[in-house]
Amino acid sequence: MIRLQNVVKRYPGGRDALSNLNMHLATGDMAFLTGPSGAGKSTILKLIGLIERPTRGQVVIGGEATSRISRRRIPAFRRRIGMVFQDHKLLADRSVFDNVALPLVIAGVGHRETARRVRAAVDQVGLSGKEKMLPAMLSTGEQQRVGIARAVVATPPLLIADEPTGNLDPELSFEIMRLFKRFNEVGVTVLIASHDLALIERLRGRRISLREGHVVAGYEPAAAGGRHAGPT
Amino acid sequence: MPAPRSASRPPAHRAGRVRGYFTRHAQNLVGALGRLYDQPLASLMTVAVIGIALALPASLYLLVVNGRALTGSLDSAADVSVYLRREISPATAEALAGRLRERADIAQVRIIDPEEALADFQRLSGFGAALDALGENPLPVTLVVRPAHRQPAAAAALAGELQDLPETELAQIDTEWITRLDALLDIVRRAVALATAILALGVVIIVGNTIRLDIQNRRAEIEIIKLIGASDGFIRRPFLYSGFWYGLAGGLFAALLVDAALWTLSGAVGNVAGLYDSTFALQGLSAGTVLALIGLGALLGWLGSWIAAARHMRRIEL
Numbered sequence: 001m002i003r004l005q006n007v008v009k010r011y012p013g014g015r016d017a018l019s020n021l022n023m024h025l026a027t028g029d030m031a032f033l034t035g036p037s038g039a040g041k042s043t044i045l046k047l048i049g050l051i052e053r054p055t056r057g058q059v060v061i062g063g064e065a066t067s068r069i070s071r072r073r074i075p076a077f078r079r080r081i082g083m084v085f086q087d088h089k090l091l092a093d094r095s096v097f098d099n100v101a102l103p104l105v106i107a108g109v110g111h112r113e114t115a116r117r118v119r120a121a122v123d124q125v126g127l128s129g130k131e132k133m134l135p136a137m138l139s140t141g142e143q144q145r146v147g148i149a150r151a152v153v154a155t156p157p158l159l160i161a162d163e164p165t166g167n168l169d170p171e172l173s174f175e176i177m178r179l180f181k182r183f184n185e186v187g188v189t190v191l192i193a194s195h196d197l198a199l200i201e202r203l204r205g206r207r208i209s210l211r212e213g214h215v216v217a218g219y220e221p222a223a224a225g226g227r228h229a230g231p232t
Numbered sequence: 233m234p235a236p237r238s239a240s241r242p243p244a245h246r247a248g249r250v251r252g253y254f255t256r257h258a259q260n261l262v263g264a265l266g267r268l269y270d271q272p273l274a275s276l277m278t279v280a281v282i283g284i285a286l287a288l289p290a291s292l293y294l295l296v297v298n299g300r301a302l303t304g305s306l307d308s309a310a311d312v313s314v315y316l317r318r319e320i321s322p323a324t325a326e327a328l329a330g331r332l333r334e335r336a337d338i339a340q341v342r343i344i345d346p347e348e349a350l351a352d353f354q355r356l357s358g359f360g361a362a363l364d365a366l367g368e369n370p371l372p373v374t375l376v377v378r379p380a381h382r383q384p385a386a387a388a389a390l391a392g393e394l395q396d397l398p399e400t401e402l403a404q405i406d407t408e409w410i411t412r413l414d415a416l417l418d419i420v421r422r423a424v425a426l427a428t429a430i431l432a433l434g435v436v437i438i439v440g441n442t443i444r445l446d447i448q449n450r451r452a453e454i455e456i457i458k459l460i461g462a463s464d465g466f467i468r469r470p471f472l473y474s475g476f477w478y479g480l481a482g483g484l485f486a487a488l489l490v491d492a493a494l495w496t497l498s499g500a501v502g503n504v505a506g507l508y509d510s511t512f513a514l515q516g517l518s519a520g521t522v523l524a525l526i527g528l529g530a531l532l533g534w535l536g537s538w539i540a541a542a543r544h545m546r547r548i549e550l
Contacts (some may be wrong), residue, residue: 012252014430041481049459051459051550075458075461075463075464075466076461077461078460078461079460079461081461083459083460085459089455089456089459091453091457102457102460103460103461105256106457106460106461106462106463106466107461108253108256110255111255150460208351217418
């Protein structure tokens with residue numbers, strides 16, 4: 001589902017966020033990207049969501065090389081990926097229902113179908129009955145659940161999350177991560193960036209560890225001779 | 233079994249998509265109106281500025297329309313006054329008038345005999361006592377000839393021919409001022425075109441700037457829905473409808489402004505027309521013109537927001 005080959009990402013100013021990185025996540029897998037801040041976790045997620053483009057190397061998502069995706073086709077591409085953000089990125093002036101419905105509205109799904117699927121998604125994250133509330137009326141954990149409901153409502157095959165538990169206490173974090181695991185169990189490929197090692201340990205999740213733009217552990221070589229990239 | 237199903241599904245699917253397309257547009261249309269309503273003061277100000285900008289060419293246009301109606305209503309202005317020689321008797325004049333009426337280029341001939349002319353002159357000039365002292369009526373018989381063609385050139389040609397008649401002392405027309413008025417109206421007509429072009433550009437800029445601010449204010453929201461996979465068209469649409477409403481309301485406001493101005497002026501114009509014995513009344517904007525004004529406003533609003541959206545949406549690169 002996700003394959004990064006010899007990827008270099010250099011930001012203006014000369015710093016290499018990723019240097020010759022190789023990584024692979026098979027369809028239906030779930031993995032955690034870990035590492036200290038600045039190791040390149042967010043950069044990888046941005047490359048997958050086409051928020052950034054690699055300086056060199058290849059990013060292949062669902063069998064499609066992202067370098068072949070033109071600016072015009074980015075929106076359609078993003079609709080196949082559910083994205084969850086640390087700061088939720090909810091629309092403050094819209095209700096929970098409207099926020100969760102947004103991907104379906106964008107995709108042009110009909111009224112009745114939208115209502116049905118939004119209710120199902122809100123129910124899955126345990127927020128039934130709060131559809132009419134505004135995000136500000138919810139706790140941080142609940143807001144993150146709204147963000148997750150929005151990410152999964154259009155049933156994308158891939159779910160990526162950037163520090164989704166960054167602002168939550170351990171119990172709430174565990175609940176949120178369990179939610180991701182449940183989606184993984186029904187076939188969604190999940191990649192989560194997190195620095196919360198204790199939590200990942202508790203979940204017994206697979207780890208892809210990064211340091212200074214390299215994968216230092218957890219890289220699973222692809223069929224065709226992948227090298228284990230380590231610090232050089 | 234699967235074949236007919238798959239054959240029958242695409243049209244139904246397409247119909248659903250078309251319905252969805254119209255539903256989305258309708259939602260955007262109403263949604264944009266709702267957002268303008270949420271900020272009544274700011275929206276009203278924008279609408280007022282657009283309205284004033286559109287009212288100016290609209291009133292100039294009305295000036296031309298009314299000017300044209302005015303020159304058209306002054307039939308008598310092209311009349312040729314033929315003052316006959318003093319020795320011509322009313323009976324001879326009557327015979328001459330009869331001959332003139334036969335001519336195809338003459339619509340009408342009216343005879344003013346000396347007594348009638350004198351009575352009019354005494355009544356209107358205020359020289360009654362002085363005329364009494366003359367003892368004898370100094371005025372000749374006058375024929376008022378109305379040309380069949382009212383163009384100044386035709387009237388002038390006719391006046392020349394009438395001047396050459398042996399009975400004529402003097403044939404006079406006063407078409408000069410009509411020619412001048414026509415020339416003036418032509419200038420105003422060009423001014424209308426020019427003002428319309430300049431102020432249309434103004435409306436595009438006003439709407440564009442309003443939409444630009446709107447885009448900046450909602451930048452965070454735009455970024456979020458872009459991340460979720462909204463296309464540029466999807467993001468642009470509500471702004472286009474905002475611009476459409478601004479322009480539409482502005483056009484309506486312009487029509488109201490012009491109507492109010494006409495209403496204020498109509499009393500004074502009626503007075504002046506009364507002084508000239510004319511039934512002339514100011515013409516207002518026709519229903520078609522009002523619709524054109526509103527349509528023009530909506531079109532310019534749409535255009536302005538389209539330009540602003542295209543320019544500023546690109547800057548939000550994600």
